[in-house]
Amino acid sequence: MKRRTFLMGTGATLSAAVMGVPVAQAQHRPDELVWADGLPGSLDPHAFSDVPMQGYMINVYDTLYVNQDNPPKLVPWLTTGHTTSDDGLTVTFKLRDGVKFHDGSALTAEDVVWSFHRLLSIKKGPAAAFLAVLDPDNITAPDPATVVFKLKQSYAPLVSATPLVAIVNRRAIEPQIKDNDWGQAWLASNSAGSGAYILDPSTYQPVQQIDMKRNPTHFMGWDHNKSPIEIVRRRDILETTTRVNALIKGDVDCTDSYLPPDQVERVLASKTATVSKDQSMRVMLLRMNNRKAPFDNLNFRRAMSHAFNYKGFIDGVLKGYAVRNAGPIPVNLWGAPSNLAPYDFNLDTAKDYLAKAKAEGAPVEREIEIQIQQHLAQTTQAAQILQQSLRKIGVNLKIVANLWPQLVSSTAKADTTPDMWAHWVSAYFIDPENWIGQMYDSQFHGTWKASCWYKNDKVDALLREARHLDDQAKRQPLYEEASRIIVADAADIWIYNAIELRGISNRLHGFEFTPIGSGADYRTMSLTS
């Protein structure tokens, strides 16, 4: 064969191969959902506790209680309910009958006990919510349907925090344990759950793709959904523009829930998708290190609080897709005072407070530094808005880029914690403890949540009392009072409570938002062709 003939033949064959297949079109099965959102770093639900993990865990695993609806309600799931002793130290859960793991074995109280033992032994992720009050030996199963927790001290948020803990299949994990690792290496790429969807470990690729299929024998049944989704393919598409284009084109059925406002407009203008706008419980704030001068001066902190252009940020940058949050507790959660006046943007007031701070000896001339999260544009935008205002009142703010792990590390000590930094506090469990309790009780100093190093004995007392009371009606005024004091002390700059913006394909139905997991509960969803 002559070379030219060979080349022409090869070219023609390749052309035919490329032209002959309709590659540009999405090729989903009608019952196959492609969910383009962030993925957890590992699949071990006891090792990670972030928002992507919640989205995975609520589908593959079951928990004692779950959160449903918005505002969320705590609903018994694996349990039929619980009782708490009068002293608040013993909490007893009764389990449902007939719950089976994906391998067909029964889920019993022993599995619940073993799951909590594993969690408290690994001491990662969600363990932190329980370590202070629970010893592994004090969780027992007197019979196959009863689990008893004996607490070191009464802890009202215990039941609210149970949705953090996946109940895992001991029989699936134990054979995989190596070097006393509690099966962590194995569970990082496999599953051992009972949830409504089953992981396909053969196609799993960390932070890239997770495939799941429906569990037809899930204990809650499927009567609520006549055409459930059979296959879920979770994909993490790093680039926002690509993610949104993929939604509009029909490649994927949803995006993440933090769409930038300009992309929201694009999705809304398309004929193939829409945007679900749901008020969440995710508070954005600028931290101030209350231990470092000049932030150790109340008037300086108040000056800073009046120097941020809240309306400009929410209406201008976020196009109104956020709700002003006056204090640390999300405005849509009990415990947030209904009449709490937020700091307003007023540079004249800020100047007055600055003058008072200066008169009190605060070094207001020194350059202060705010650290932003490099890959989260909103943190940069918020810092720039503050920088612009501060320049007008003579305060020099330097913006420094950093990454989350480094920022978290730096908050272990007051002197390494930045002057200021920007972040959000998301909903991990639905209780004021998740926000105000862990952010402003001084016993949490050294954690990133308490990184403003605020210390007020009255607030400590209120938060500790609220933590140990079982009655929400009695806890609520304590949190409200603590909120007022903290806001008056201008411990931080609270900006907004998020409205989550998730692009959703028009063929997707049954999306029900709840702040935990950001609505990624596939049980309720279905697709039209």
Place this chain on the structure above:
Amino acid sequence: MTRFVLHRLLLTIPALVGLLVLTFIMLRVLPNDPSAALAGENATPEQIAAVRKAYGFDEPLWKQFVIYVEQVGTGDLGNSIISNRPVIRDIAERLPATIELTFVSLLFSACVGIPLGTLAAVWYQSFFDHAMRVVTAAGLAIASFWFAIILQMIFAMELDWLPLRGRFPVGLAPPLHITGLYLVDSLLTLRLDLFGKAFAYILMPAFTLSLAGLASIARFTRAGVLETMQKEFVHYAEAAGYARRRIVWVYVLRNSVVGATTQIGLLFGGLISSAVAVEAIFDWPGVGSYAVNAILTSDYKAVLAVTLVVGLIYSVVNILVDVVHAWLDPRVAEKL
């Protein structure tokens, strides 16, 4: 030639050790401790300290480095501190995608760049030559992420000719795994239908990635051909009555592409680093996007492993380029 290859291979060892030391220092000297993030929400300082101890982050830096080098020496690049899986496994799953993308880009760059450069030299100072210079200057200047988005908007969103993102259709089984390179595997298994799909998916990312390389190769080739055409053997060949086409495309080109060939070797490193952005935009499941995630989560073992593997590939490619260089120009081989 064997001695030359062995010599070049030996030289890669100190280069890789140097790379490892530099990367380790850059990652670990910075205030970069992932313990707090690993310990999870609300972890107390005591829990964070326990995690630090468990992962050996409390050891002196030199000791951490010695332990790591000992591990690497036994072929163990360690487990990702985030995914808890062997990093070599994660990289092995993704590397074929990056290699395929990079080689197809190189192929584009060479197959289009060399003829373009040759024609520009042959038609020196013509409209084509001027146009080529403008286009290649633009090719070097255009940001790949911008160009990628423009391609996506035209060919995927407007015309609907090519897929927007990914490496293969979601839900469709890729070709039987032989090399991990979908184009090669589909041909080896005689699955032209799968080849067509894989080819369509790689077109836009590979073209985006090839743009700067294409421009660079075209310019090097043009300069090389212009220089060679002044040589005496070309005048002799013309006087002897050889066809112009034969003189240019066989004799002149072979003597001119030595510089461009060296450029291809250098380009490879650039393409791998540019692949990070291109992979992110096209959602291409390669080591670039893996490295981005590893950096964002301070997964230093994953970052070190990616650096080491990419450095190794870069070294091997450059050895291959040297071999090709010696083949094209026998005088180089004679000097060895």
